[in-house]
Amino acid sequence: MATARVSGVPLASERADAAVFSTEHRLTGLNLLVAFIALALGGLFGVMQALQYNGIDLYKPIAPVLRGGYYQGLALHGVLNVLVFTTFFIIGWLTFTTTRSFGIPLASRTLGWVTFGVMTGGLLIAALPLLLNNATVMFTFYPPLKADPFFYIGLTLVVVGTWLLLANQVMTLRQWRAANPGVRIPLAAFMSIVTMTMWVICTFGVATEMLFLLIPWSLGLVQGTDPVLARTLFWFTGHPIVYFWLLPAYISWYNFIPKQAGGKLFSDPMARVSFILFLILSTPIGLHHQYTDPGISETWKLIHAIFTFGVFFPSLLTFFNVVASLEHGGRSRGGKGWLMWVFSLPWREPSFTAQVLAMILFAFGGAGGLINASYNINLVVHNTSWISGHFHLTVGTAVTLTFMGITYWLVPHITGRKLWSPPMALAQAWTWFLGMGMFSHWMHQLGLMSMPRRTAIGAANYMQPEWQPLLPFVMIGALIMFVSAILYYLNMIMTITAGKKEAVPMAPFARAISGPEDSPRVLDNFKPWLTISFILIVINYAPTLIRLISTTPLNIPGMRSW
Amino acid sequence: MNQKQLGYLFEIAWILPSVAVPIAFLVAIVITAFAVGISVPGEAGRVDPKTLNTTAPFDKPGLRELAPGRYEAVITAQLFNFTPGELEIPAGSKVTFIVTSRDVIHGYKVENTPINMMIVPGQISRMTTTFDQPGEYYVYCHEYCGGGHHLMAGKIIVTPAQSASSGR
Ligand code: HEM
Ligand SMILES: [Cu+2]
Ligand SMILES: [Cu+2]
Numbered sequence: 001m002a003t004a005r006v007s008g009v010p011l012a013s014e015r016a017d018a019a020v021f022s023t024e025h026r027l028t029g030l031n032l033l034v035a036f037i038a039l040a041l042g043g044l045f046g047v048m049q050a051l052q053y054n055g056i057d058l059y060k061p062i063a064p065v066l067r068g069g070y071y072q073g074l075a076l077h078g079v080l081n082v083l084v085f086t087t088f089f090i091i092g093w094l095t096f097t098t099t100r101s102f103g104i105p106l107a108s109r110t111l112g113w114v115t116f117g118v119m120t121g122g123l124l125i126a127a128l129p130l131l132l133n134n135a136t137v138m139f140t141f142y143p144p145l146k147a148d149p150f151f152y153i154g155l156t157l158v159v160v161g162t163w164l165l166l167a168n169q170v171m172t173l174r175q176w177r178a179a180n181p182g183v184r185i186p187l188a189a190f191m192s193i194v195t196m197t198m199w200v201i202c203t204f205g206v207a208t209e210m211l212f213l214l215i216p217w218s219l220g221l222v223q224g225t226d227p228v229l230a231r232t233l234f235w236f237t238g239h240p241i242v243y244f245w246l247l248p249a250y251i252s253w254y255n256f257i258p259k260q261a262g263g264k265l266f267s268d269p270m271a272r273v274s275f276i277l278f279l280i281l282s283t284p285i286g287l288h289h290q291y292t293d294p295g296i297s298e299t300w301k302l303i304h305a306i307f308t309f310g311v312f313f314p315s316l317l318t319f320f321n322v323v324a325s326l327e328h329g330g331r332s333r334g335g336k337g338w339l340m341w342v343f344s345l346p347w348r349e350p351s352f353t354a355q356v357l358a359m360i361l362f363a364f365g366g367a368g369g370l371i372n373a374s375y376n377i378n379l380v381v382h383n384t385s386w387i388s389g390h391f392h393l394t395v396g397t398a399v400t401l402t403f404m405g406i407t408y409w410l411v412p413h414i415t416g417r418k419l420w421s422p423p424m425a426l427a428q429a430w431t432w433f434l435g436m437g438m439f440s441h442w443m444h445q446l447g448l449m450s451m452p453r454r455t456a457i458g459a460a461n462y463m464q465p466e467w468q469p470l471l472p473f474v475m476i477g478a479l480i481m482f483v484s485a486i487l488y489y490l491n492m493i494m495t496i497t498a499g500k501k502e503a504v505p506m507a508p509f510a511r512a513i514s515g516p517e518d519s520p521r522v523l524d525n526f527k528p529w530l531t532i533s534f535i536l537i538v539i540n541y542a543p544t545l546i547r548l549i550s551t552t553p554l555n556i557p558g559m560r561s562w
Numbered sequence: 563m564n565q566k567q568l569g570y571l572f573e574i575a576w577i578l579p580s581v582a583v584p585i586a587f588l589v590a591i592v593i594t595a596f597a598v599g600i601s602v603p604g605e606a607g608r609v610d611p612k613t614l615n616t617t618a619p620f621d622k623p624g625l626r627e628l629a630p631g632r633y634e635a636v637i638t639a640q641l642f643n644f645t646p647g648e649l650e651i652p653a654g655s656k657v658t659f660i661v662t663s664r665d666v667i668h669g670y671k672v673e674n675t676p677i678n679m680m681i682v683p684g685q686i687s688r689m690t691t692t693f694d695q696p697g698e699y700y701v702y703c704h705e706y707c708g709g710g711h712h713l714m715a716g717k718i719i720v721t722p723a724q725s726a727s728s729g730r
Contacts, residue, residue, distance in 0.1 A: 561708025
């Protein structure tokens with residue numbers, strides 16, 4: 001079966017690529033390695049949580065190693081999966097897409113190594129208190145729960161490290177522009193730079209929270225803090241972070257999947273417009289995570305709700321463009337009819353199948369997201385297990401399964417070893433889809449029955465009889481995902497250590513039916529978009545932040561309650 | 563029509579509903595928020611958690627009848643319970659919940675009602691609802707607050723209307 005060998009690129013040029021981009025390959029590979037080690041450990045805790053719901057407590061046997069039980073495990077699950085796995089994968093992946101799309105190496109490879117070094121150093125610093133049960137504050141680290149200062153310092157370093165990639169991208173863009181005057185920025189490079197730009201803008205929130213509130217407070221330099229101010233700064237970053245996770249998956253869906261499907265991207269201009277809209281609209285909507293918070297006015301919550309619906313628009317553009325590209329692929333492969341073309345798609349290709357299955361679950365995640373965003377309807381679901389059900393469809397599947405799908409061609413390409421077992425990879429994609437579909441469905445249901453999230457339900461003194469019959473299904477979904485994870489890691493370890501040595505080409509960039517020549521040039525000029533983005537952020541955040549900061553007594557002491 | 567023109571046509575055919583659908587959702591929200599009156603917590607003032615015992619109304623947590631069928635429930639949340647943990651009210655009562663925390667962030671969700679609030683030290687959370695159906699309503703702390711978080715719950719008992727205060 002032709003895994004990742006969709007291209008007709010001759011192998012000689014493939015070897016030349018490997019030589020030109022050897023450092024980039026190594027950087028990408030190392031980032032992916034850290035990412036997937038994190039996911040392996042993080043995923044394990046997920047399964048343990050689902051077992052705990054059903055009264056199977058695996059925390060006692062591991063207590064000599066991890067003293068913190070369910071909640072320490074949950075903190076690790078959140079931090080490892082959505083902070084470490086995502087961030088490291090994305091930095092590795094965007095290093096790859098930026099340089100291969102421009103066709104030139106990173107402007108500064110030294111900076112590339114510094115980026116990886118700062119991030120990894122930060123990770124190690126933050127990992128220690130987490131593992132010692134001194135940072136069981138979840139991945140949201142809301143004060144006044146007070147963690148060991150190294151936890152905050154380490155995470156801050158990880159974020160600062162990521163900023164360096166944008167600097168490198170901009171330098172690389174300059175070099176490329178000098179050599180290619182007047183040429184449109186290639187789509188994948190354009191999207192990679194937009195993603196990092198959005199990320200750097202939005203991390204202003206969490207960086208401010210860390211540097212001015214949490215770090216000095218955890219070091220004992222100041223006595224008190226302000227939880228609502230901290231939450232507001234956290235969610236300033238915390239909503240756009242979901243686009244930081246999603247856009248790299250979209251980069252694969254826009255730039256590789258159309259070609260993997262056997263066709264072309266439907267519209268390059270529409271793709272560029274959607275990314276510019278994400279850049280502008282991702283940040284000024286973070287209050288939608290704080291609908292139920294005291295101390296923030298309903299008016300600003302409602303305004304953020306309205307803008308949140310605005311960001312639904314580029315999401316629908318993406319949906320249309322990607323599905324139209326799939327249809328083009330299906331028809332190019334001889335598919336006919338209104339819908340029968342779906343069956344002509346290359347379903348035997350694991351990389352393709354994993355990502356399309358990720359898209360299907362994402363459609364449900366998106367629909368649920370509309371409900372979460374809906375201001376007062378959110379009251380029904382906020383902080384129930386509905387929310388856990390929701391983001392396992394989005395970040396847990398749309399993002400994670402897409403990233404896994406990417407590795408089915410990317411890892412063979414950068415290691416020069418063929419994928420060990422394509423059938424096993426196919427089975428992995430389907431089991432993840434099935435397991436997550438089940439898990440998430442029942443978590444949504446339980447949420448509608450008010451089951452709280454972030455809770456060791458198996459030990460709760462208020463277990464409801466109507467929850468009980470559904471909990472085993474949550475566990476079955478989790479166990480199916482566990483099988484899927486084993487299939488994934490076995491396949492990857494065998495590929496890296498025992499895969500057939502062979503120069504494997506990268507998945508080629510898709511061409512577009514309607515190409516960049518049809519899109520306005522102003523899209524390639526970042527200045528106007530950055531200006532609009534900045535203005536919207538100021539309008540939507542300044543009144544709330546200024547009021548919170550100017551009235552804060554900064555008098556809430558920290559505590560350790562775990 | 564060539565392929566490109568056809569493509570533009572499809573794009574427009576998709577873009578229009580993509581704008582219309584979010585707008586329809588928004589209209590529904592605004593109507594329920596302002597006409598039906600289901601809204602979210604807002605600014606209800608700050609309070610110092612260290613002096614709650616001497617600060618009204620939190621110096622006397624509990625249920626107060628303001629007028630026939632109109633109540634105010636003053637509640638404090640702390641590791642790992644609510645004070646008071648149980649409230650009893652007659653069906654048909656309209657209750658305003660006024661809640662704050664003594665220590666860390668907690669949650670306050672009353673099942674089968676719109677009451678769903680974050681309880682933050684230093685801040686007052688306030689929401690109002692009417693309990694029409696008699697029965698037991700569990701109250702869950704739905705924000706991780708520490709090692710005993712899964713033990714933190716309360717109860718609201720809504721008694722049939724006739725057994726309650728006169729005049730109804
Ligand atoms: C083996 C597969 C997985 C299983 C069985 C699983 C299970 C769970 C369960 C049961 C919870 C809810 C815990 C609670 O609210 O008390 C949870 C929370 C969570 N999961 Fe997963 N999960 C899995 C994979 C993932 C993946 C791949 C991601 C993201 C990349 C992810 C991200 C999260 C996050 C962010 C939370 C919330 C943590 C918090 O509330 O602080 N999970 N998971
Ligand atoms: Cu959000
Ligand atoms: Cu709690």
